[in-house]
Amino acid sequence: MKKQLPFERGEFAARLSAVKKEMAKRGIDVLLLSEPPNQNYLTGYDSLSFYTPQMVIVTLNHDEPIWIARLMERPHAAMGTYLADDNIRTYPDEYVNSHAGLSAYDVMADLVKELGGEKARIGVEMGGYYYSARAHADLVRALPLAEFIDADLLVNWIRIVKSPAELVYMRQAGRVADAMVRRAFDTIEPGVRECDIAAAVYHQQISGTPEFGGGYDSSCLFFGAGERALTPHPQWTDKPLPASTTIYMEAHGVRLRYQVNLARTIVVGKPSAPYQKFTEIAIEALNVGLESVRSGRTCSEIQAAYAQALARHGYEKEARLGYSQGIGYPPASAERTASLRKGDNTVLQSGMCFHMMAALWLEDRSICITQPFVVTNDGHEPLTSTSRTLVVK
Amino acid sequence: MKKQLPFERGEFAARLSAVKKEMAKRGIDVLLLSEPPNQNYLTGYDSLSFYTPQMVIVTLNHDEPIWIARLMERPHAAMGTYLADDNIRTYPDEYVNSHAGLSAYDVMADLVKELGGEKARIGVEMGGYYYSARAHADLVRALPLAEFIDADLLVNWIRIVKSPAELVYMRQAGRVADAMVRRAFDTIEPGVRECDIAAAVYHQQISGTPEFGGGYDSSCLFFGAGERALTPHPQWTDKPLPASTTIYMEAHGVRLRYQVNLARTIVVGKPSAPYQKFTEIAIEALNVGLESVRSGRTCSEIQAAYAQALARHGYEKEARLGYSQGIGYPPASAERTASLRKGDNTVLQSGMCFHMMAALWLEDRSICITQPFVVTNDGHEPLTSTSRTLVVK
Known part of the structure; x- marks a missing residue:
């Protein structure tokens, strides 16, 4: 699929750089972004798919953000973001409204570990619309060695000034x-x-x-x-x-x-x-x-x-x-x-x-x-x- | 203002009764409903106002649910629900995206206390879209003697069967x-x-x-x-x-x-x-x-x-x-x-x-x-x- 993006690559690079700078200032190693506007801002991703768990993860150790959502959304992320294929991750459909007690946040926690974040200081958007009480409880349970920090509005305060x-x-x-x-x-x-x-x-x-x-x-x-x-x-x-x-x-x-x-x-x-x-x-x-x-x-x-x-x-x-x-x-x-x-x-x-x-x-x-x-x-x-x-x- | 409701009063009464029955079965005294469809189902309230904190509270000790949201939404609740005036509550606008650290959930916690729920078993919608990690943290802090129970989907499973x-x-x-x-x-x-x-x-x-x-x-x-x-x-x-x-x-x-x-x-x-x-x-x-x-x-x-x-x-x-x-x-x-x-x-x-x-x-x-x-x-x-x-x- 052909990449279709609303901005030049340099625009996204400047945004990411500003976010990483603020993360470093606050001592945040890994930033979990659940807010759709913030996901769009950093990756270009635009789809009304965030009614099932969806995250963009920024870490100080990785150049690009990592996007993770439901399997069926993958083609849209491939087409609508600048991310490399390996930075587009998914979880299977059975995790959506699971009857078996499956949590997509367990898959996300495994991804955080893979990215070296098991004992990291992890920023989360505590007051966001798409970070439920259960999402947080699941992540805290699955990442017991990590330290969670409220990073709500971190990206919002950066994107308040428009380019x-x-x-x-x-x-x-x-x-x-x-x-x-x-x-x-x-x-x-x-x-x-x-x-x-x-x-x-x-x-x-x-x-x-x-x-x-x-x-x-x-x-x-x-x-x-x-x-x-x-x-x-x-x-x-x-x-x-x-x-x-x-x-x-x-x-x-x-x-x-x-x-x-x-x-x-x-x-x-x-x-x-x-x-x-x-x-x-x-x-x-x-x-x-x-x-x-x-x-x-x-x-x-x-x-x-x-x-x-x-x-x-x-x-x-x-x-x-x-x-x-x-x-x-x-x-x-x-x-x-x-x-x-x-x-x-x-x-x-x-x-x-x-x-x-x-x-x-x-x-x-x-x-x-x-x-x-x-x-x-x-x-x-x-x-x-x-x-x-x-x-x- | 004239009440304008999409259903007869008996329809709402039957819904509320089914919810209270399920609460009693689960030992829930107070149910905090943050999900807009559940709020609509029980009260008739219909407005896209839930981007600021908004709850419908059902308690076993009160006949009617209690609705609480931002002050400016009051006239709509008066017109669009069957609730008595005293069951329509509000918080001031300064609680919206407060810079001063004000939380609307503190006002809601005070209301829960007023309703006799200080030491209650309180059901909350842990996996709902409009119950953020911070909303939960704020309520738990403000109601330290209460016991919180995950009542996510309690109302959803009742409204799955349409009248x-x-x-x-x-x-x-x-x-x-x-x-x-x-x-x-x-x-x-x-x-x-x-x-x-x-x-x-x-x-x-x-x-x-x-x-x-x-x-x-x-x-x-x-x-x-x-x-x-x-x-x-x-x-x-x-x-x-x-x-x-x-x-x-x-x-x-x-x-x-x-x-x-x-x-x-x-x-x-x-x-x-x-x-x-x-x-x-x-x-x-x-x-x-x-x-x-x-x-x-x-x-x-x-x-x-x-x-x-x-x-x-x-x-x-x-x-x-x-x-x-x-x-x-x-x-x-x-x-x-x-x-x-x-x-x-x-x-x-x-x-x-x-x-x-x-x-x-x-x-x-x-x-x-x-x-x-x-x-x-x-x-x-x-x-x-x-x-x-x-x-x-």
């Missing part, structure tokens, strides 16, 4: 997100079923643009009309839209696993004067927040600028103002690293990407106008071009 | 899966970009049918052309289809979170005579497997019937022949319970639903013609009506 090659995909993902919001606007009409509007938006997400295709997102489209617009993660129904309603939608543009989120409130009919005023306040605060962004400032400082602008009008936002994002796999594209919130003293660097999620969900009304962006030396570069206004149809 | 009300949604999901395969067939043409075909299939998935809407699936559409059809979980590209190729596609029809999988190989151009013969063998074995299904037989017996039919022609299938499915959330709709495989002695019961995944992935060719079905007293009821043939366009 120029990654930013190309982030910008493309942003264009898909723009196209999704436009498609929603074009499709929304009183009488159209919510599911048919959502279907059109999904069509756009996957089709992408005439120049490049899109991908599936790490969660789902959030789309709620009427009462459901008061909740942050609503689902569409199959009811037709009434003549007048408020819709909240969060779209996820995806390009080769890079994801950019963009949310808008869309009003069908005529918004009331008080609601328009409420909207203007939300946009003003968002813009103040965005204007405060630049390399060298902290996340907390950005949030403070936003919160102050909002407080001038007597409003407060309970939830964080935003999160860093990049490579996305279910269930989330947020990187679990920096948040735009009070007390997060992460210093912004050029190349970090955030979704400024300036939504306000109150008991009787909500407004959600957001902006994904890249941090630059002297400010920010928006990743989408949809105007920051209330959409009225 | 008549659930089967209504499963059949609807099957109709959506049929429509998705038909839409692919209608869209596939040489020269069309793979992503535009995938987009049309997604459109159908979400739009559903004229009678009812569809939902997002628990993973993604699997769609691979050419070499990628040799891998089980491929992604579309944005290349146009050539004049002659082989496509492998697995569609996921979803109705109110109930998911039915259906896969087909689609040949563009004229299949060769040897490939047609290969296809016939695969279909013959699938049909033999299906004919062997009935209540009272074991999973292993079904697999044996299939494997024997395949072996007559000199073929063997390494992977399991199928899996039970039902409520689906990312990353999988398979219930992690019964598999149609050698050695799985689960006895089939009426109302169990399986996807017979009779795919053969060889080095140089693949064939994938599958059948989702419900077990009945004297056989099986297919959940889809797409004919079990090679699709040629």
Whole structure:
């Protein structure tokens, strides 16, 4: 099979080198990566196969990472990673949801021993989505001489700064997100079923643009009309839209696993004067927040600028103002690293990407106008071009 | 907010009663459910919010389950579950990806204490997707007097048998899966970009049918052309289809979170005579497997019937022949319970639903013609009506 990779080899080499450097600094000999975005980042592997045990192993003693998963996934790893054949390992299918008590983590432990890690300091992603309590218990049992260290987010904190090659995909993902919001606007009409509007938006997400295709997102489209617009993660129904309603939608543009989120409130009919005023306040605060962004400032400082602008009008936002994002796999594209919130003293660097999620969900009304962006030396570069206004149809 | 639930209250009461009975049998006082399908099954809660800590707690001493998640999710729980307000609990946003070392599991541990569970026997889902090694470590630390018991799959084994009300949604999901395969067939043409075909299939998935809407699936559409059809979980590209190729596609029809999988190989151009013969063998074995299904037989017996039919022609299938499915959330709709495989002695019961995944992935060719079905007293009821043939366009 021909290798099909989204980046040059040098890009992967730089990533691996940064990870190994951090491992050495923390005294980690062997790093077991269970998080799909981290596996993708270091090897290029991209398949929704991580619902069965799957690891990428980085050791200080081996040049390449070693990938291990279910036998049937081997051809995809051969085609979709740069790894040498011997660094693509598998376990038999009988280990999947075994009735006989077989654990794939025993096979992985044997591999760690083969790699010289029997008595190593082993880093694991304790808070990851795909490192269950049992996975950890099995590994600890099978490697009694090893020392386990929590290395959660080690790779996430490295990939928070995007390379120029990654930013190309982030910008493309942003264009898909723009196209999704436009498609929603074009499709929304009183009488159209919510599911048919959502279907059109999904069509756009996957089709992408005439120049490049899109991908599936790490969660789902959030789309709620009427009462459901008061909740942050609503689902569409199959009811037709009434003549007048408020819709909240969060779209996820995806390009080769890079994801950019963009949310808008869309009003069908005529918004009331008080609601328009409420909207203007939300946009003003968002813009103040965005204007405060630049390399060298902290996340907390950005949030403070936003919160102050909002407080001038007597409003407060309970939830964080935003999160860093990049490579996305279910269930989330947020990187679990920096948040735009009070007390997060992460210093912004050029190349970090955030979704400024300036939504306000109150008991009787909500407004959600957001902006994904890249941090630059002297400010920010928006990743989408949809105007920051209330959409009225 | 008006309660909006997909089932009658009696349905939820019966589920809860079955779970409590099993808890009592195992000596479990408090059950912490981290798996989204199990949370949905017991409360009706449906939102893609489980990327931050979220639990449903069942105790033998309380009538209703108690739901706990991030503050912003409260309105959705109020609207989408039957739970009394006091049984909807939350933790503040600062616990999400905390920089200050805050753990939402401390809040949950306090809730367990409030419910009288400080010294209880606590069941947890050790092998679940949303019960990380750290979640477990945090709970064990915060509840030092409790005894933790692995209750993984306790609820899964109960929900493996679908009620008549659930089967209504499963059949609807099957109709959506049929429509998705038909839409692919209608869209596939040489020269069309793979992503535009995938987009049309997604459109159908979400739009559903004229009678009812569809939902997002628990993973993604699997769609691979050419070499990628040799891998089980491929992604579309944005290349146009050539004049002659082989496509492998697995569609996921979803109705109110109930998911039915259906896969087909689609040949563009004229299949060769040897490939047609290969296809016939695969279909013959699938049909033999299906004919062997009935209540009272074991999973292993079904697999044996299939494997024997395949072996007559000199073929063997390494992977399991199928899996039970039902409520689906990312990353999988398979219930992690019964598999149609050698050695799985689960006895089939009426109302169990399986996807017979009779795919053969060889080095140089693949064939994938599958059948989702419900077990009945004297056989099986297919959940889809797409004919079990090679699709040629």
